[in-house]
Amino acid sequence: MPSTLPDGDPAPTSGELPDSALRGLGERPFGFYVHVPFCVTRCGYCDFNTYTAAELGPGASHHDYADTVVTEIRLARRVLGATELPVETVFFGGGTPTLLPPEDLARILAAIDSEFGLAPGAEVTTEANPESVDPSYLEKLRHGGFNRISFGMQSAREHVLRVLDRQHTPGRAAAAVKEARQAGFDHVNLDLIYSTPGESDDDWRASLTAAIEAGPDHVSAYSLIVEEGTRLAARIRRGELPMPDDDVAADRYLIADELLSGAGLRWYEVSNWAVNDAARCRHNLLYWTGGDWWAAGPGAHSHVGGTRWWNVKHPAAYAQRLAGGASPAHAREVLGQDDRDAERLMLELRLSSGYPLARVAPAARPAVASALARGLLEPEPFKAGLMVLTLQGRLLADALVRDLLV
Structure with missing residues (x-):
């Protein structure tokens, strides 16, 4: 945290x-x-x-x-x-x-x-x-x-x-x-x-x-x-x-x-x-992979159904809130669909199971083609509709995500 x-x-x-x-x-x-x-x-x-x-x-x-x-x-x-x-x-x-x-x-x-x-x-x-x-x-x-x-x-x-x-x-x-x-x-x-x-x-x-x-x-x-x-x-x-x-x-x-x-x-x-x-x-x-979780404890970040919230930071403030019958949540944000899609891309592209090509925005398709040509994506999963990082692609994963978030 x-x-x-x-x-x-x-x-x-x-x-x-x-x-x-x-x-x-x-x-x-x-x-x-x-x-x-x-x-x-x-x-x-x-x-x-x-x-x-x-x-x-x-x-x-x-x-x-x-x-x-x-x-x-x-x-x-x-x-x-x-x-x-x-x-x-x-x-x-x-x-x-x-x-x-x-x-x-x-x-x-x-x-x-x-x-x-x-x-x-x-x-x-x-x-x-x-x-x-x-x-x-x-x-x-x-x-x-x-x-x-x-x-x-x-x-x-x-x-x-x-x-x-x-x-x-x-x-x-x-x-x-x-x-x-x-x-x-x-x-x-x-x-x-x-x-x-x-x-x-x-x-x-x-x-x-x-x-x-x-x-x-x-x-x-x-x-x-x-x-x-x-x-x-x-x-x-x-x-x-x-x-x-x-x-x-x-x-x-x-x-x-x-x-x-x-x-x-x-x-x-x-x-x-x-x-x-x-x-x-x-x-x-x-x-x-976009599941739900409740995070308990000071400063802990939870996520349920596209709403993310985080608790007060100090253990004393955390204990005081709960002792008074209140939620320890400090603030929250409700993610729009674009933000949720961007997060899924950032996280799932890092997995060996890959990220579906069908979910890539049309504007990002040139970046995908470039990544494949540069050897950042495995060719066989790509033919099956998945973007899976090669070893070189893992080294450049963050840069590739930035290219895809157009």
Whole structure:
């Protein structure tokens, strides 16, 4: 969840949604996101809506957080009415969700199940820092209904972790994967970051190799983005660290695809690889394919039927709103059809399943033809009416989307 809230129209204190959002409710996949905004320390590159103990201030507490989130879950049920909405995916993100006791995470999940019902085989994920869990914690999570876990590994090189202000030691992520497997987690993801200042090609290859050898069934690899207002941005501005280079990032992406593909993981979204379809993150796919989701927690962004809203940012303000019987929503926007179509293009073109040619605006057809001629689109799916990115196309996905949004 980003730390800066966008502008929007005022959201009603009741949380009521427009009729257009509720139309077709239950016909689209439905998921839940739970934001846990607590961290032990703030990573130098992080721009998410997170708080250390020193930053929380009065009116917000780790101890009461689960109860507050449960209150929002009950509000969600009232707002969405009696429509049957089995929850297909639940994702706990942060921050560091595993700073809360496992019993608190399980209690929040149980409230979602009680109010909405979990669909058979629902995917239930939590993010975790490798140093924030141990075998006992993981066993309690698994017993509480979690079946997927995502560890923030970032790098296997100590000097790279130092630049990122990560707290774990290089081998801890691999050990956490083993512990999660022993606790009964079938699906385990490792998050990696490339193009950190001071990272070499050999460092990146070593991180990928360590991740693969740890045995996850899913790996996410993201290029480092230097966000304004972060400690990393300040260090770069002072000349202490170099700015990440786009050409280097492209080379690192090619290395990632080479090693991950060679190890049997296949890309299904530009930044995500999985060993098979069952290992793909179904919650993220719900986002990328236009599903509905309610996001609970401070600063969390929800989307139902083309209406997007976001909660107040600070945990104390969030708790105060709910304690007073009001929705924590800060503002919202109702997307027009053009905006919804543009978002679908931006997201679905990044998927290996591709984007239907039939949905491309006539004015964008010359850009499509150019992309095919430049080798950015796979020829065989194109003949079947789908735009699927080649490896080179994945490197230029953002530029191609801009060309198509005419």
